[in-house]
Amino acid sequence: MYLEAKLSFIDQFPLLQQLKPAEKERLAGYMEVKEKPRYSYIYMPGDLSNELYFLAKGTVKIGTHSSDGKEVIKSLIHPLAMFGELGIVGEKSRQDYAQALKETVVLYQVRLEDFKQLMRDNFDLSNRIMMQLGSRLINAEHKLESLIFKDARTRIVEFIKDSVDKRGQRIGYEMLLKHSLTHQDIANITCTSRQTVTLVLNELRKSDLIYFNRGKILVRDMAKLS
DSSP, X not given: OHHHHHHHXXXXXXXXXXXXXHHHHXXXXXXXEEEEOTTOEEEOTTSBOOEEEEEEESOEXXXXXXXXXXXXXXXXXXXXXXXXXXXXXXXXXXXXXXEEOSSOEEEEXXXXXXXXXXXXXXXXXXXXXXXXXXXXXXXXHXXXXXXXXXXXXXXXXXXXXXXXXXXXXXXXXXXXXXXXXXXXXXHHHHTSOHHHHHXXXXXXXXXXXXXXXXXXXXXXXXXXXX
16 A cells, blocks of 8 residues: 555656656655654755655745855745755755745655666656756746846745746636745745835735735736736
8 A cells, every 4th residue: 555655646746757667666665755844854954965855745945044044945845846856966965955834744755876776777767857957957047137137026026926827726817826935935035025025915915916814825817916
């Protein structure tokens, strides 16, 4: 039954669709299920980059701290995504941390060397992993450009629109986004301040472009949100 659960998870995972049945069983044998309480750390800076993770439940933030202690959230990981994969391209020890947000996280952990052997045996899997790493680099460049060329309000609005595009649920003409973020988290993602996030969200609500409460943002009209 335990093996069946892992195989079912692999079948749902978009990145692993290229695996043959025998390779899926092999990967399932490598997988170790882990459950992490909310707000707990999965790894920290300085830990060895010798494992990678496939998220089954919950939300994980990948972040770092500046020299003055300010948190910067680099990315949010949602179910059916892989993280901790920089060891594939040579990272020896973690530069970032991975932390569960406000609910329990369930993930599958795989030793890096086991997964690299699977990549060596399956060109299509290796190609898809390289494409994902390339996409990660492109996203980092886009974020840097946004910091340089766009003001704080624009960054916050674009974060909302991007999140809704990826994970929003249509309700009539409106879009509902359920999330696990505080205003401070949004500030740490957009490199703004909590006060600025609160001001922008209140302004958008006053203009009847969005409605929000804890854990939910309802966008009235995506085309008008700007």
